[in-house]
Amino acid sequence: MRTTIQRFVAIILFILFAGLYSLFSHYFFLQREETSSIILDTMNDDLSELSYILSKTVTSHTNIRSTRAMLDRVVSNNHFIDAIMIVRGDDVLLSNNPQYKTVPPRHEFYISEDESAYNVLKRGIGLEGVVRYYVSDELYLLDLIFIFDQDEIDMRLTQDQTYFMVSFGVIPLLLIAIVAYLFRNYISRPLEKLRQFAYYQSVAPSAFNLKELEAIRSSMLQTFNRLEAEKNELYRMARTDELSGLANRNALNEYLNRLIAESLRNRNEFAIMFLDLDNFKLINDALGHHIGDELLQEIAVAIKEIVRSNDFVSRIGGDEFLIIVNHYSSLQELLHVIDRIQTHLSLPRIIQNHPVNVTSSVGIAFYPKDGSDTVSLMQHADIAMYEAKKKGRSQYHFYTEELNEQVLKAVNIDKAMRAALIDEEFELYYQPKVDLQNGAIVGAEALIRWNSKNDGMIFPDEFIPVAEDNGFIVALGRWIFETACKQQAKWKRKGINIPVSVNLATRQLLEKNFAEVLSNIVKETRADPKKIDLEITEYVLFENTDQNLLTIKSLREKGFSVSLDDFGTGYSSLSYLKQFPIDSLKIDKSFLNDFDKENGAAFIETIINLGKTLDIAVVAEGVETEEQIEYLKSSRCHYYQGYYCSRPVPAGKFENLYHSLNLAVLDTSTKRKSSRKKSSSGSIR
């Protein structure tokens, strides 16, 4: 059974009180009986003494009265005797108290021998003795009666009772009160304080007097202090980035929420800057994580040093930092901060004896202009940062609504694209590659089209960059490649045995075992790898050079040919042409547009000559006019693609085109042959 200490102590005090009470009342009764028997004894003594003296004194019936003085003396000596009577039968011979003139009823004297002295005194009215005397040798008996003085006896006994009440009633109560008081002050209250302290960890109670309680109090204090310290440490750890010592994402969210609330009240604006290192992955991969880690630490310190102490710096991912600049007087000042950070970060540094160069991209969004909540502010700064990245290294970019629209559009396209692949809304169109010398179709470039149920025909410029950005190009590219292979196999069966060119995105080449994957698809579709041409852009050659070189080499080993697309728009370094095994070059459309200007012509001619030297076929793209054709022919370019011959068309149309064009070519060549036959009369080859 559970009880409170108070109740427990109350019970103990009650038991104590009851125990003491019964002990004392026992003692009281004992005491009363003792007093009673002393009183009774004195009276008995007086009775027997008087009866003896009277027996001696009384000698005749008549001299009884002369003993009155004796009776008086006894009564005055013993307060408990009210009267003494000498009685014979029912006659009162002598009474020293005139109140008693008759003999009291005899039975009131006959108190049983077993009765207690107290009962004898309280219930009886007196004592009875005998006086014997002889008159001429004849024995006479008289009764000697002592009447109790009840008032005197009561007084004496009540006196005892009062004394008892005082000593045995009040004192225990007093003691109990003292015990209760001490208990309350020394045990009950301290315990209650301890309980409160344990519950609410409010103010620690001051030291207690009882050693045991004090030990509990101080150990509780110690434990709470330790727990508090541990809690603080956990709290700190939960919001600190361990590596850099900067605030982490949790702390950032908390700070940003607070700052937004504050800024809303005070109508302040602030800037949130998303900083991402440009080539951190390369450094990490090339030099190892320990160097990457140290670099991050150095950068954390550098940023902290540049911004003001009340600006907020946090690391929220591998090489991503978020900086909140709270007070700036002008945009110039903010730009100055960004510039200082970017310049400082891009300084060459030596980490563990390795020279390390790193640059950073920064995206900036403002509260409240660009977002009024944590998520949108961070998202928008992130979007701006991506835009900065697109501009190249060490750039910054401010968030704009247009940027956001682009991103939202990309998100929508992404969703729709994934569904479109399942719903088979994609289709490959084919654009002929034409031999400039005879106008025959010698190849087909597969170009993707999206027949959207909702938006009609969508051109690749709208969705391919999005797919490249988010990686969907890998899945889509596989479908494109497979479809192109199937087409190639089908055409081959139909006698159109021309190579089909497929565009590859940079991202696809990074796929593991890419050559293997393509080779398997070719086998499954029964296409001829020698009739599959892969178009890559210059960027492929520039990024991840070693890996890409290996991939391209193994692709060629599998039998594929490789073309360099959009040549001239990228880095146009001629040196890599020697390194990379390329089968053909495609001159970008923009140069064809400028063929009649000096620059354009010079470029086209250089490429054509280069192709000749390196034994690489050259294809001109975007050829639309007769003049362009004439120019290319005169420059001895091999092939062209362009609206001049045909726009990209569905496979069926392409077949028709192929047949009509190549038949015409066949015709003219046979005509030419027959006319030659005529002129050279009979020489048959």
Ligand code: C2E
């Ligand atoms: P690209 O590989 O340079 O493709 C040539 C683009 O030029 C095609 O646009 C084609 O329709 C267009 N074109 C051809 N001749 C002429 C002409 O005489 N005048 C003009 N003004 N344009 C001409 P398209 O089909 O819209 O493709 C655009 C780009 O989208 C392609 O550029 C390519 O980079 C990408 N793309 C298209 N299909 C695929 C694909 O299946 N996979 C990948 N990865 N990218 C693709």
Ligand code: CA
């Ligand atoms: Ca192409």
Ligand code: CA
């Ligand atoms: Ca191209």
